[in-house]
Amino acid sequence: xxxxxxxxxxxxxxxxxxxxxxxxxxxxxxxxxxxxxxxxxxxxxxxxxxxxxxxxxxxxxxxxxxxxxxxxxxxxxxxxxxxxxxxxxxxxxxxxxxxxxxxxxxxxxxxxxxxxxxxxxxxxxxxxxxxxxxxxxxxxxxxxxxxxxxxxxxxxxxxxxxxxxxxxxxxxxxxxxxxxxxxxxxxxxxxxxxxxxxxxxxxxxx
Numbered sequence: 001x002x003x004x005x006x007x008x009x010x011x012x013x014x015x016x017x018x019x020x021x022x023x024x025x026x027x028x029x030x031x032x033x034x035x036x037x038x039x040x041x042x043x044x045x046x047x048x049x050x051x052x053x054x055x056x057x058x059x060x061x062x063x064x065x066x067x068x069x070x071x072x073x074x075x076x077x078x079x080x081x082x083x084x085x086x087x088x089x090x091x092x093x094x095x096x097x098x099x100x101x102x103x104x105x106x107x108x109x110x111x112x113x114x115x116x117x118x119x120x121x122x123x124x125x126x127x128x129x130x131x132x133x134x135x136x137x138x139x140x141x142x143x144x145x146x147x148x149x150x151x152x153x154x155x156x157x158x159x160x161x162x163x164x165x166x167x168x169x170x171x172x173x174x175x176x177x178x179x180x181x182x183x184x185x186x187x188x189x190x191x192x193x194x195x196x197x198x199x200x201x202x203x204x205x206x
Contacts, residue, residue, distance in 0.1 A: 046074050053082035062097070072101045079110030083119035083135070087126045088130025095131050105140035123169075124164040127183035129190045142196045165196040 031084065049071050052061035061082075065071050073080050083103055086095050099105060109117045120140050123131045136142060143163055168188045 006138070034205050041124050046071060048086055049074065050076055050080075053085035053091075053094060054088040056086070056091035056094065058091060058093045058097075065097070065101075069101075072098060075110075077106070079108065081107045083107065083118065084109065084117070084122045086131060087119070087122035087128055090126065090128050090131065092130050092134060094102060095134050099134060099138040104137045107139050120164050121167070124187060124191075125172075127180065127187045129187040132187060136190070136194045140181075142194045159193055163196065163198070165191050165198050167197065172193065184197050 008079065049061070049064045052058075071082075080201065083095060083105065084096055084107075086098075096192055105120070106118050118140070120132060120135050120142070121133065142165075165188065168191065171184050172188065176184065
């Protein structure tokens with residue numbers, strides 16, 4: 001199995017690093033794999049397939065998908081889908097193919113430290129506005145919340161809802177270069193065009 005730890009990095013590194021150089025760390029695959037005809041795609045060791053998503057190798061991705069169509073719904077051990085990992089490569093062709101074949105645009109990470117992140121949140125952190133357009137076109141919830149950097153409600157003591165628009169506006173308010181500012185400004189415009197609204201004040205330790 002492969003553990004993709006980019007989600008965890010989002011908790012521990014600073015906003016500046018998030019904007020400049022977020023990297024994926026791939027853990028060593030397990031040396032053994034359970035053989036079972038009933039093993040679901042989500043539980044199988046499909047590390048080669050997940051690498052094509054993060055690397056953006058469409059030809060290899062398509063070859064593996066044609067050989068095993070169930071990979072459309074496959075996730076890593078931590079519940080991360082190819083739609084999450086495409087935020088790293090920025091490959092819109094892979095995303096388009098997945099969505100056309102029925103992949104869930106709102107699928108969430110199930111890892112306990114995965115922040116319940118969905119593909120929209122991963123791609124927002126990378127400023128992948130073209131992928132964001134595709135996700136929203138295929139029904140992604142622009143107001144879907146996740147557990148990152150929200151403020152505490154003084155009345156309830158609970159974490160405020162944090163959405164992708166909260167995050168992208170915090171990024172734009174930070175020190176980023178002109179190219180990044182343009183990319184995230186376009187990302188914000190795409191989100192707002194699809195009805196995104198702010199819900200929380202995102203703390204600096206995002």
